[in-house]
Amino acid sequence: MSKKKGLSAEEKRTRMMEIFFETKDVFQLKDLEKIAPKEKGITAMSVKEVLQSLVDDSMVDCERIGTSNYYWAFPSKALHVRKRKLEVLESQLSEGSQKHANLQKSIEKARIGRQETEERAMLAKDLSSFQHMREQLKAEVEKYKECDPQVVEEIRQANKVAKEAANRWTVLGVEHRISHMLGQVLYH
Known part of the structure; x- marks a missing residue:
C-alpha cells in the first residue's frame, strides 16, 4: 500500500x-x-x-x-512580468559585471609598485619599530604630564583661588566672632 x-x-x-x-x-x-x-x-x-x-x-x-x-x-501579463523581470536582472548583471571589471582594474593598479621586495620589507619593519617607539614616547610624556608648565600654572591658579576663598571665610569668621563677643560684652 x-x-x-x-x-x-x-x-x-x-x-x-x-x-x-x-x-x-x-x-x-x-x-x-x-x-x-x-x-x-x-x-x-x-x-x-x-x-x-x-x-x-x-x-x-x-x-x-x-x-x-x-x-x-492571463498568459500575456505573465509574459510581460517575466520580460520586465528579465530586463531588470540583465541590467543588474550588466552593472555588476561593470563594477567587477572596474574593481579588477583598481586591484591591478594597486599592485603596481607593491611587489614584495627586500627594501619594502625593511621599510615595513622600520615603520613598525617607529610606531612602537612613538607609543613608548607617548607613555613617557603622559608620566610627566604633571610637570607640564601649563598644568603647573593651572594648579597655581586653582591654589590662589582656594587661598583667597579661605582668607575670605576666615576674615568673615573672625569678624563674626568679634562682633559676637562685643555684643556679649556690651549687653552684660
Missing part, C-alpha cells in the same frame, strides 16, 4: 496558474476551491493560501467588486 505524496507549494502554484491560463477566465475563491481539487489535485484547504501567494507575487490579479473578490491571470 503506497502512501500518496502531497504536492509541493511550487507545484500547487504552477497548477493554479494553469487553471487561469487554460481557461482565460475570472474566478471567485469559491469557484477555485471547487475547480482546483477536481482538475489539478490541489486540496481545497490550500487553495486560498496558494492563491494569496500568487497575488502577493503579482502573478494573479485580484479586485474587490461589491462584496466579492475576483481573481484572474
Whole structure:
C-alpha cells in the first residue's frame, strides 16, 4: 500500500496558474476551491493560501467588486512580468559585471609598485619599530604630564583661588566672632 505524496507549494502554484491560463477566465475563491481539487489535485484547504501567494507575487490579479473578490491571470501579463523581470536582472548583471571589471582594474593598479621586495620589507619593519617607539614616547610624556608648565600654572591658579576663598571665610569668621563677643560684652 503506497502512501500518496502531497504536492509541493511550487507545484500547487504552477497548477493554479494553469487553471487561469487554460481557461482565460475570472474566478471567485469559491469557484477555485471547487475547480482546483477536481482538475489539478490541489486540496481545497490550500487553495486560498496558494492563491494569496500568487497575488502577493503579482502573478494573479485580484479586485474587490461589491462584496466579492475576483481573481484572474492571463498568459500575456505573465509574459510581460517575466520580460520586465528579465530586463531588470540583465541590467543588474550588466552593472555588476561593470563594477567587477572596474574593481579588477583598481586591484591591478594597486599592485603596481607593491611587489614584495627586500627594501619594502625593511621599510615595513622600520615603520613598525617607529610606531612602537612613538607609543613608548607617548607613555613617557603622559608620566610627566604633571610637570607640564601649563598644568603647573593651572594648579597655581586653582591654589590662589582656594587661598583667597579661605582668607575670605576666615576674615568673615573672625569678624563674626568679634562682633559676637562685643555684643556679649556690651549687653552684660
